[in-house]
Amino acid sequence: MELSERKIKILKAVIKNYLETGEPVGSRTISKYTDLKLSSATIRNEMADLEEMGYIVQPHTSAGRIPTDKGYRLYVDDMLAEKTRVLEDKETQLKEKESDIMSLEDELNKKVDKVETLLQGVAKMLAKDTNYATMISAPQVTGNKLKFVQLSALEDNNILVVIVMGGNLIRNKVVKITEEINQETILKLNILLNSTLTGLTLEEMNMKIISAMENQAGSHAALVREVVDAIVETINGEDNLKIYTSGATNIFKYPELSDSSKATELINALEEKNELTDIISATQTSDSQDGEIKVYIGNESPVDSMKDCSVVTATYELSDGMKGTIGIIGPKRMDYDKVVEKLKDIQSQLDNKFKKNKREES
Amino acid sequence: MELSERKIKILKAVIKNYLETGEPVGSRTISKYTDLKLSSATIRNEMADLEEMGYIVQPHTSAGRIPTDKGYRLYVDDMLAEKTRVLEDKETQLKEKESDIMSLEDELNKKVDKVETLLQGVAKMLAKDTNYATMISAPQVTGNKLKFVQLSALEDNNILVVIVMGGNLIRNKVVKITEEINQETILKLNILLNSTLTGLTLEEMNMKIISAMENQAGSHAALVREVVDAIVETINGEDNLKIYTSGATNIFKYPELSDSSKATELINALEEKNELTDIISATQTSDSQDGEIKVYIGNESPVDSMKDCSVVTATYELSDGMKGTIGIIGPKRMDYDKVVEKLKDIQSQLDNKFKKNKREES
DNA sequence: GTTAGCACTCAATATAACGGAGTGCTAATA
């Protein structure tokens, strides 16, 4: 059986209605809801077909229909296609931007020196705004260059290592050494480290460079090694995989997610956060075009505990290739349209925000 | 009416039973439960008295009794008193320590350079161990001394400020300046800052010292001011009030907290974290003796959203006066005994852990 | 003071009855 234009119209009407009400929708409703003037009986026939084709189901006999994952998929794909089509005339886009997202504007304009605080704020605002759970990952530093490294002597044979990466990402580490060390040596090591490593990415810090440096360091080779380790850790370490979440309790607004076993599973995933990395890698590894928005419906989700949800993600990218991911987690019947719109807004605003910072720096 | 010995025995029996079952407990149960050989009828009379006195209530006529907050209070106070009495002979204490908390031992022995990771780990373990929600605050730095401060020039008129406090608490800040600055000047400023401020607490950095320093800094007074601000922020700032939580979803294990409005409120409080500061200050401000454990029952809780819960808190203290707070949030019918025991264990272990670090440093 | 006995209460559970929204099918209609 082929999917006629009319069937699609009906299917969309069913889904749209279900998104709004959360109740199974019957033929009579559609008959009045749509502009195509058809009796409920005709709709019923079409709906029977749609069910046979797997786009909708009845929770039980003598109930209305609700969309299947396949149904949602069609609806969402269609909507996304529609959006890129509309993107051609920029007018509409601008209009929305002005009207809709003052709150984010405000949030971003707050004086926040810490990226951490900013991201947490964005997550919170987005959760409040959409009534779904949100997550946002701090930008990853793949391909980032070392900008500056400095050793300082603290008391008691402790050495403070300060590492500054591109984008002014700063990390500290305290290293304990066994041998005595004097100011002059530290100065020399600083010069050595900076002249050798500054401007390099992790990939470029190969063994040759490092051992050459260790040779030059002489008796302090061990210390140099520790510093290099610290740098590697800074670039690769879990610290940079930080994820901020907000609005976990929004799920209680949707009865289909509120029973305590499902809620436990979901909120746990959001609290623990480590499962969320799967979402991030799924979003980033795939052949994503620049700024594309991804929708995972039900079982498509990279995270098992969200198989009853939909997850919508976007990546934001800083000029120097640092990527972060934003995700929205809600019921399958979430307002995809609004969510995608919000994500696009935030995407562009974060881009601007970070680009502006970048501009100030350089 | 006075509270006879027998009444207390019955009250405790009621509470103990209720803690275990979560069901209202009837006279017949008590009659068999306790060692005092009394018929259910007698118990009934006593229970009627206890109800009149406000220690227990019936959820409805013809149901058993459950404790009131007043009842819990008596029970808990008694238990705490009992514990301090038992504390005299250390034997029992040692025994428990060996047997009970290997898991924490393991957790603490993991190589964790980051305090953050450690505390998160403790929260998680404790939550898993007790089946309640947990929180733990990073140690506060009141009265902490500045150990070391260092400015470094980054590219584009940015200055990196590194601040090291006692306990090797490190903070960074990037400060943008308008005027050009050369290496030599930075070196001078570093010497000026360190010689003036090192070893001082926040209280000791008064206006006199600061303005004297600004004078010496000449054209870079503004920069000095910014550095001082950064230090103040480091000591006072919200960053240091970090709170880690875990096991929020444990509350679903207790039906009396599981309905979605209560759960939302509670989980929200744990997610947002800012309300939790009230618990911390309540725990720390009061005339707490060294390492005392506090129990807040129902409405006694400093946080409104926990009025249906009990909150048990303990402070751990580092040698140099840095204090942190651990809290356990559960239903009123929580296993107070076990919780208090766990907290004491963790308290002493954290103490050891940090003291050991301290020893390594100095 | 304690206890046995009894009538009473009330939540919780099971059972039955009812109403309504929605379906599938058939037959009539355009």
Add this chain to the structure above:
DNA sequence: TATTAGCACTCCGTTATATTGAGTGCTAAC
């Protein structure tokens, strides 16, 4: 041939009605 009106049927959700049982308060006997 596609559409529609009509009708019997299904099944959820709600309400009404018993039934059960744990537990109480009270009284009278020990």
